Amino acid sequence: MRLQKVLAQAGVASRRAAEELIAAGRVSVDGKVVREMGRRVDPETAVVHVDGSRIVLNEDLVYLALNKPAGILSSMSDDLGRRCVGDLVVERGIVEEHFEGGSRGRLFHVGRLDAETEGLLLLTNDGELGHRLMHPSYEVEKVYVAEVQGQVPRDMGKRLRSGIELEDGPVAVDAFRLVDSAPGKSMVELTLHEGRKHVVRRLMEHVGFPVQRLVRTAIGEVRLGDQRPGRFRPLNQQEIGSLYRSVGL
Numbered sequence: 001m002r003l004q005k006v007l008a009q010a011g012v013a014s015r016r017a018a019e020e021l022i023a024a025g026r027v028s029v030d031g032k033v034v035r036e037m038g039r040r041v042d043p044e045t046a047v048v049h050v051d052g053s054r055i056v057l058n059e060d061l062v063y064l065a066l067n068k069p070a071g072i073l074s075s076m077s078d079d080l081g082r083r084c085v086g087d088l089v090v091e092r093g094i095v096e097e098h099f100e101g102g103s104r105g106r107l108f109h110v111g112r113l114d115a116e117t118e119g120l121l122l123l124t125n126d127g128e129l130g131h132r133l134m135h136p137s138y139e140v141e142k143v144y145v146a147e148v149q150g151q152v153p154r155d156m157g158k159r160l161r162s163g164i165e166l167e168d169g170p171v172a173v174d175a176f177r178l179v180d181s182a183p184g185k186s187m188v189e190l191t192l193h194e195g196r197k198h199v200v201r202r203l204m205e206h207v208g209f210p211v212q213r214l215v216r217t218a219i220g221e222v223r224l225g226d227q228r229p230g231r232f233r234p235l236n237q238q239e240i241g242s243l244y245r246s247v248g249l
Contacts, residue, residue, distance in 0.1 A: 003029065003039045006048070010055050011237055026051050053241030054249060062107060063235040063243075064094070064123040067227045074112040074121060085109055085121065092232055110134060114198060119144075119216035120224040123232075132247035133219075139193040140246050141174060143218035144200050148209040152178055152186040156207070160190070164206055168196065171203055185212065220246045
């Protein structure tokens, strides 16, 4: 299939605009800049970048953002019959919508949120991307908003950025800010690339401010925004490209 048609079908731009991107040297295929209009590529195997961001061409690959509600397990099934992400997938028709006519790769969640933590959870059937996003060596940043007990002091951000020693090793946040405060409680935002179990809850409890409510609001450049709890949405090309870029793909 001609490259400009592939780009148009992927939603990058109209065919004419795609031709302009190619002519300007802004498109690469398998690591090499392409300028000729007649270049043919296989959407199933070609690795295409536009302005340095990878473009997903394989229509069988699925990338979804879920706003996970509290009380839902981060699993696709549960032997004890507890409510889990897999139940939401079935109830929202995600399986039928994306996999009608046979399996096109198992849909799985990327990483975990504990049952009582809400917010952004990614689901995909792209094994390579999912594996890298979960691997600690790529240090993909995640943002959390936590409601905690007590009035957080002004120097808390400095203390958390300097690092706290937990039972399984030190942890430091990349960024911290006080969002709001009221008598007896505070709302704070933490950015970190740690993926250890319950790390935000353990961190805040260790410094004397137990978490009452926790929401993950971002993974890399993908934001939760005003997405309603329990709802899925497909990631756009810019978001997918940013995830690929964050893990060196």
